[in-house]
Every structure is written in structure tokens, then in C-alpha cells.
Amino acid sequence: MSARLQARGDYEVVIGLEVHVHMRTASKLFSPAPVRYGELPNHATHPLDLGMPGVLPVLNRRAVELGVRAALATHCKVHSRSIFARKNYFYPDLPKGYQISQYEEPLATEGWLEIEAPSADGTPHTVRVGLTRIHIEEDAGKSIHDAAIAGSAGSHVDLNRAGVPLLEIVSEPDLRSPEEAAAYLRKLRALLRWADVSDADMEKGQFRCDANVSLRRHGAAQLGTRTELKNLNSFRFVEEALYAEIARQAALLDGGGRVVQATMHYDPVRRATRVMRLKENADDYRYFPDPDLVPLVIAESEIDAVRRALPELPEDRRARFESEHALSGYDARLLTESRALADFYEAAAIRSGQPKVVANWMLRDVLAELKERDCEIDATQLTPDALAKLIALVEDGRVTAASARPLVAVLIERGVDPETLVRERGLEAVSDTGLLEAAADEVIAAHPEVVAQIRGGDARGLNFLMGQLMKRTEGKANPKAVREILARKLAG
Amino acid sequence: MAGDRFATAAQMRADLDARRVASATLVETALARAEAAAGLGAFVHLQPERARTDAREADVRRARGDPRSRLDGIPVAIKDLMVQEGEPCTCASRILEGFVAPYQGTVVAKLRAAGAVIVGRTNMDEFAMGSSTEHSVYGAARNPWDPTRTPGGSSGGSAAAVAAGIVPIAFGSDTGGSIRQPASHCGVVGMKPTYGRVSRYGLVAFASSLDQIGPFAHTAGDCALALAAIAGHDPADSTSLPEPVPDFAAAQRGDVAGLVVGLPREYFAEGADPEVLARVREAVAELERAGAKTREVTLPHAPYAIATYYLIATAEASSNLARYDGVRFGRRAEADSLGEMYRRTRSEGFGAEVKRRILLGTYVLSAGYYDAYYRKAMQVRTLLRRDFEQAFGACDLIATPTAPEVAFRIGEKTADPLKMYLSDIYTVSANLAGIPGLSVPCGFANGLPVGLQLLGRALDEATLLRVADAYQRRTAWHEQHPALDWERAK
Numbered sequence: 001m002s003a004r005l006q007a008r009g010d011y012e013v014v015i016g017l018e019v020h021v022h023m024r025t026a027s028k029l030f031s032p033a034p035v036r037y038g039e040l041p042n043h044a045t046h047p048l049d050l051g052m053p054g055v056l057p058v059l060n061r062r063a064v065e066l067g068v069r070a071a072l073a074t075h076c077k078v079h080s081r082s083i084f085a086r087k088n089y090f091y092p093d094l095p096k097g098y099q100i101s102q103y104e105e106p107l108a109t110e111g112w113l114e115i116e117a118p119s120a121d122g123t124p125h126t127v128r129v130g131l132t133r134i135h136i137e138e139d140a141g142k143s144i145h146d147a148a149i150a151g152s153a154g155s156h157v158d159l160n161r162a163g164v165p166l167l168e169i170v171s172e173p174d175l176r177s178p179e180e181a182a183a184y185l186r187k188l189r190a191l192l193r194w195a196d197v198s199d200a201d202m203e204k205g206q207f208r209c210d211a212n213v214s215l216r217r218h219g220a221a222q223l224g225t226r227t228e229l230k231n232l233n234s235f236r237f238v239e240e241a242l243y244a245e246i247a248r249q250a251a252l253l254d255g256g257g258r259v260v261q262a263t264m265h266y267d268p269v270r271r272a273t274r275v276m277r278l279k280e281n282a283d284d285y286r287y288f289p290d291p292d293l294v295p296l297v298i299a300e301s302e303i304d305a306v307r308r309a310l311p312e313l314p315e316d317r318r319a320r321f322e323s324e325h326a327l328s329g330y331d332a333r334l335l336t337e338s339r340a341l342a343d344f345y346e347a348a349a350i351r352s353g354q355p356k357v358v359a360n361w362m363l364r365d366v367l368a369e370l371k372e373r374d375c376e377i378d379a380t381q382l383t384p385d386a387l388a389k390l391i392a393l394v395e396d397g398r399v400t401a402a403s404a405r406p407l408v409a410v411l412i413e414r415g416v417d418p419e420t421l422v423r424e425r426g427l428e429a430v431s432d433t434g435l436l437e438a439a440a441d442e443v444i445a446a447h448p449e450v451v452a453q454i455r456g457g458d459a460r461g462l463n464f465l466m467g468q469l470m471k472r473t474e475g476k477a478n479p480k481a482v483r484e485i486l487a488r489k490l491a492g
Numbered sequence: 493m494a495g496d497r498f499a500t501a502a503q504m505r506a507d508l509d510a511r512r513v514a515s516a517t518l519v520e521t522a523l524a525r526a527e528a529a530a531g532l533g534a535f536v537h538l539q540p541e542r543a544r545t546d547a548r549e550a551d552v553r554r555a556r557g558d559p560r561s562r563l564d565g566i567p568v569a570i571k572d573l574m575v576q577e578g579e580p581c582t583c584a585s586r587i588l589e590g591f592v593a594p595y596q597g598t599v600v601a602k603l604r605a606a607g608a609v610i611v612g613r614t615n616m617d618e619f620a621m622g623s624s625t626e627h628s629v630y631g632a633a634r635n636p637w638d639p640t641r642t643p644g645g646s647s648g649g650s651a652a653a654v655a656a657g658i659v660p661i662a663f664g665s666d667t668g669g670s671i672r673q674p675a676s677h678c679g680v681v682g683m684k685p686t687y688g689r690v691s692r693y694g695l696v697a698f699a700s701s702l703d704q705i706g707p708f709a710h711t712a713g714d715c716a717l718a719l720a721a722i723a724g725h726d727p728a729d730s731t732s733l734p735e736p737v738p739d740f741a742a743a744q745r746g747d748v749a750g751l752v753v754g755l756p757r758e759y760f761a762e763g764a765d766p767e768v769l770a771r772v773r774e775a776v777a778e779l780e781r782a783g784a785k786t787r788e789v790t791l792p793h794a795p796y797a798i799a800t801y802y803l804i805a806t807a808e809a810s811s812n813l814a815r816y817d818g819v820r821f822g823r824r825a826e827a828d829s830l831g832e833m834y835r836r837t838r839s840e841g842f843g844a845e846v847k848r849r850i851l852l853g854t855y856v857l858s859a860g861y862y863d864a865y866y867r868k869a870m871q872v873r874t875l876l877r878r879d880f881e882q883a884f885g886a887c888d889l890i891a892t893p894t895a896p897e898v899a900f901r902i903g904e905k906t907a908d909p910l911k912m913y914l915s916d917i918y919t920v921s922a923n924l925a926g927i928p929g930l931s932v933p934c935g936f937a938n939g940l941p942v943g944l945q946l947l948g949r950a951l952d953e954a955t956l957l958r959v960a961d962a963y964q965r966r967t968a969w970h971e972q973h974p975a976l977d978w979e980r981a982k
Contacts, residue, residue, distance in 0.1 A: 054574075059730065286810075
């Protein structure tokens, strides 16, 4: 613990996060309307999403399945019975005047997530972050106050998002720095994507975060008064906003002041937080069980079925890559950052039969190309089969590694057959002894002083001569053959 | 004109089958009677064109020998809180002024599938909150037996429409007695089915855990027909029950010999008009003569029923009525700020009784009061349900008065809400327990109808219909009808 990055002057930082994530369902949580992004306003709606008189909610069991999946992936206890409750408040984008959520009896409780975050000395440390609860609820619509977006003055309401299934995932106050908070969010997002619970696209508002933060003197048993930062919609904002709020609270406490419980807004332009509303006049949401819905009962057999269908989780996969594929812990972690990447690597490794070689290609060439394009592996034309084939061509000496490496970018863009590509580009390795012999003779003739050095016992010049020879063959010479020929000629 | 003004749906069907009358004529007659009885305030909206088209189509089907059901071509009315696609639905409230429903409710869909012809929408207490049909933006509905009196409520328009012979069957909703009490006051049969027996999809909610749609008719037989048409599981209503629906019409053709009728001690104590109690006792004696046995049972938590009901119903209502905010539909008051728009829309749109209940319900659910009121009420509700389970261990059905008195005068109780709430003293328990109940006419007190309430086990509507049918075969109360002399004086 002591290694954890937590130096904020005299204070220990205490952070807990609430994450709202859209579940990947075809239809909404309680209505048959489709879940669609980028649709014309109010076109992805059903009378239910408009809060029409007389409509009734019907629970989407697919959302329950995804919720259970998220709960199992985060080691939560899934409750066989949970209750939907109404959270009552007035707002134009809340059509019924209440949100259907879970309150007293949530879907799941008592989970955890292990994260790696940087320590003060730069080395990573592992923190187990407790999850208080996961519950299912419906999203609200969107209020649009910007005339430029709405196309006319005044406020507008778009209810396409109203009723989209959400999971609210609440952490314990176990995070001790903005870096840990960001690491937790990255880990959670990757895990939810891994388990196919959500696309968690932050730009589409599918993964949103509220942060509770407080400070206390080191060693203090009681938590300080906390404030809540609302709607932090990028990892960068989360860190920035937390830094700003921690600085504000620290300055307040340093000056002998008191932190007042409040909801804060982060202004990224000013890089400062300001009070949105005080909690003293906190809303009374008048939660009560929704009489339109029956208790959500999940049979043990259903939970087992979800557990069986759950994909191998990142930690397990990473451990397996280390033990079965003999990869280093570091390499295994990089290759399990997303399920698509891990799947790709594993498929290519199986095809190739040489996991370590494939891992090297992945980490050295493929990831660099992906980073350059800022895209995921499954959004490219590259297939595990093509990568394995390309690697086989190199291993068989039919193309040199130097010729092959630039082809990764081509395969990512075009998805052609590697063998055809090598042939079309005339990149076959030159193993024609006659040709190489002639080239070797030329190189030896051109650099008598280097030859003399080598013959004098200084082997360093051999690599230079090889380089020259490769140059003459435009990198296509089979390095093994070249080395043999040169060695023979220089010895002779 | 088409036969007897007070003909039952069964009689109409016989006339239709025998080609003695056409559905078009029955519907035209119903529309004309509704117009003539405008002073009754039973209807808030007639839909003549749709009804005429539906009737013509029913006649075509019958001519082809292909009627959709035993209700095909029969004119019916629905309460103004049942959603019908393309028609207004106002719940007798100013706040839903101009609202036309954009979707079809399940019960209306079922009625249409059965071929029943909806001629119009009936008056009610605003959002079903009331026991007199006085709290309506359209003005009070009147009792056909005495137009200076209320028909009861909240489904008073439906009860009056049947009692006045405008339609043979009308539908209402019952949250705490809103079908049974007006049935009792208007001298017709009214039934509240088991909670979950009839879909609530398209029933504008007052209190979701208590609301049920049910029929009014002159006879238990017609009620059985009507219930058969609308009952059954609906995947669009999560609280709808999956149990199959028995053939109610067939189930009622039995006798009552051997059935044990429970008489709850608490319901025959003081509080009710002695004349009303006398009629109910006579009705029970008639059932005994028919072969039924009686025994005293006890419902120890009955004294808490009204308080429990008004806590739960208002809590749910305060949340259910939040959607009437002027944002998406209905009436909106213009204002400079959002808060002011909400305030003015709801202040101007809701009547006094609705506001009272929203305030009560909001209070009941508020932080610091929830445990003392709402949670406690839910606990008492469980006890009430157990009372009935225990009672039904000793009897097959329960008989009580439907209401403590006969129809009261218009304006008599509007100044004293608590007095009004006590009109439901015998009916709310069935809603809290989720069990079926019906009211059947059992005589007169001071010239006004009295109702006998029968309560049954969950899903056992069949026994109630069978007993009510047997009772009606032995009595002629339901064949007495109001004089309708007010119709000329309108």
C-alpha cells in the first residue's frame, strides 16, 4: 500500500466511482423500441418511451442476462431476487416523471476488480477495488438547449435514449488517486467490452462516470466530506477533474475551511470545478417498488448458464498465455487488452504453431500499425490466417523479415494473400547461389580493407559486408545463404 | 326501436341470430338513447361514425354466418380511462384535454376482436379518484333512479349507462370499489376480476397494484360474457396472470347447493344503513333457500383497510400522475420557466381531489415518512390478504353489503373527503387482497337500489358469477328499472 501514489500533501485522497454503461441490447429495457444511435430525434421510440397514459413496462430479459454477465465478470454476488423501484423526479427528458431503477434490492453486490496503477516510483502496483453494487435501470432522454443543434430556439427533448438499458456499477471508496481512478475505469471498460456487455463507446455516451471524492488526514479513520463530480465523459476529464477537485478541497482544508457536500461540475476550459448544487437541499426521490413490475427472479440455473457462456476473462487468458505459450507477463498483458486482440493472437498462434514468434510480430509490427491508425484489430482487413502465412514465409526463408515487415501494413489495409503479395512485389528471397556468389565477389572486391580486417581475425566486418550484399539485392537475399557464401569465400 | 330498452346482451344476441334486429339498429338506438339521456352525464364522448362502421361490419359477418363471438355486434361503452387508438382519452381531466391516444389498449383490442361495438366513452371521477362521479371536468353524472343523486363512482357513467338502458354492457375500472359501488347504487351487476386477470395495458393508471377493468351489465350472465371477452394473459402487462381463462358463461349454469357463504362479522357490525343490511341479510337468506350454507367468518384486519388503501393508492397515484407535466401531450400552461410551466400546468389541469391525493401520496413516500406510512401499509396489506386466505379456508365465497348506504345526493359528500372515502369501506379489501368481487342488485331501500357484494378466492370469478346467476334466477330485482321520467325533463 505504501507504494501507492497518494501523496497529496497532508491528505489521503479517497475516491469512489459510479459508472453508467449502456448494455448492448437490440431493444430498450422496458419497451420494444430499438436502441439506435444517430437516429432522427424521437424516432427510436415507442408510446412507452414517451410516457403515454396507460402504457406498461415489460422487462427485456436480454438486459438481465448482460447484467448478470457483468456481475459475474466482476466477481459479484448475483441475487436470485431483485426489485425494480421508481425514482421520482420531474424533468422534461424523463417522460414518466420517474426513472425505473433498482434501489433497496439490486441485481448484484459485493464484487471486485483488480487494477494496475503507477506508483510514486513509476512501477505498477496492484489494487483490488471493491464493487458495492451493480443494478439495472433505464436511461433518460436528452434535453437539447442549443438552438444550433436543435434547429430552432428554445429547449428540445430527444427521447431516443429514454429507456436504453443501463447498468450502474458503484465502486467502494477504494481508489486513492486520479491515476487509480483512471486505471479502474480503463479496466472496467475493457472488461465490459470483453464480456460483450457493452460497446462502452464514450463518445456515444455508452460509458459515463460520476466520481465521489474526499480528503482526510493521513491515518484518519473517518472519511472526509465528499463532493460528487458529475458526467465525466472521457478518461482524461476524469483525471483532470479529480486533480482540480482535490486541489480545491486541499486548499479549502489548508485554509481552515470545511468541504461542503455538493454536486460539482468540471469546466475543462478553466480546468476547475464549481458547485452545481448543494446537497443540503437534496432531492427526495421517493423511491418505492414499481407496482407495474414483478420482482426480478433469476434462477440459479440461469446464472450458471450465463457463467458457462461467459468468455474466458482477461486474467485467465493472460495466465494461460504465460503458461501455455511461454509469453512474458508483460507480453501476455498487452495481448489481452481486448478480447479481439487476444482472439486474433491466439488464432494466429495456433495456425502458425510458433506462439512466441507470432507474439513478437504482434507486439512489434501489428500493434504499431494499429496505434498509427487508431483502430482495433477487428476493424482491419488483417486475418490471423494471413499473419500466420506471412510469418511462415519468413520462417521458411522464402522472404526475408526485412521484406516482410512492411507488408503488415498492406495486409491491414487490403487483406490480400501474403504469398501473392510477395510474388507480385517480387520480394521472394534470393537463394540463387549463382547470383549471390557473383554479388559476394563484387562486394569482396569493392572493400579490400574490410576483407583484410576479417581475415586478420576481426569478425565485425562480416556484418558490414552482409549489409552491402543485402543492399545490392534490395533486401531480398536469403540472409542464411549470404552468410554461408561470404564465410566460405573469406575463408578461402 | 330494437325491442326491450333494458334487453341484455344475451337477448340482443338471440335477436341478432334470429335476424329480428341488425347490429346497425342496436347501435343506432344506443347512440340515440345516449343523446336523449345527455342530462344524465353518463357519456363524455360518443363515437358514432366508428360505431356505425363497426356495426355494419358485424352485420356482414353475421350474414355470412361468421360472427366473431357472442358479443359480435353488441353495443358497449367504455370508461374514459381506457385507451382506444385514434379516440380521445381524457380520464375526465382538464389536463388530458385534446389528447387522442396513439396506440391501442389491450382490452379495447380484445373487445374489437370479439366484434363488440364501442359507442362511446363514459363519465368518471377524474383519474378514477372518487366515489360519486362528481369530480369530473364534464360535470357530475346522475343516477338514473334519481337524478338528484350520484350514480356512485368512480365508474358512475358506465353504471348509469347500463342502468338507463343505453347499452347492455359497459366497462369500468375498480381500484377500491369503483365498479362495485356504482353498480350497487345503480341497480346493476358489476364485477371486479382478480388482479391480473384482465390486462391493464391501455388502462390509464390510478393505483397500479389495485386497478382492474371489469364489466357492468343487468345480469351475471352478461357479465360472464363480457369478462370472457377481455380476460386472459397479456405479455404487455407484467402483472397479468398466465392462468387460463375458464368458460365463465358455461361455469355459471350450476346451482349453489352445498356452497358455503362466509359472512364476515366485521362487515355486519354497525356503520351501515340498517335498511341496507336488512336487504343483504334477505339476499343471504335467499341463497340459503337455494341450498347454500352460511357461516360467520372473521377478517380481523378489516378496520385498517380504508387507511391502508388510501396510503397505497395515493402513493402510487402520486407517481403515476407525474407524467402529466405539459411536456409531451395534453394541456400545457405557458410560462417563462420550466418550474412555472409545471406548476401552472398541473395547478390548472388537475381538480381538487386529484391534487389532494397527489399531495397525500407524495407525503406518504417522502424520506422520513416512508417507513411509517407506505412500508407499514404494505405490511398491513399482507395481513389483509392472509385474513382472506384464512377465511376462504372455511367458506367458498364471502357475502357483504357492497356499500354502507344507498346512492347519496349530489354535493352531499364533496365537502367532506373522509366521508366520501368511507363509501368504499366494504370494497377496498378485495383490491388490497387482489381477489375478485361483484355486486348484484338485492332489493331497494327507500326506493333506491341496494347491492349484495360477493367476494371470491383469487381466480375464482366463476363461483361468484354462478352464485349471482343463481340468485338472479330466483329474484327479479334486476328486472326493475328506473322510470327515466327525467329524460323528458332534460
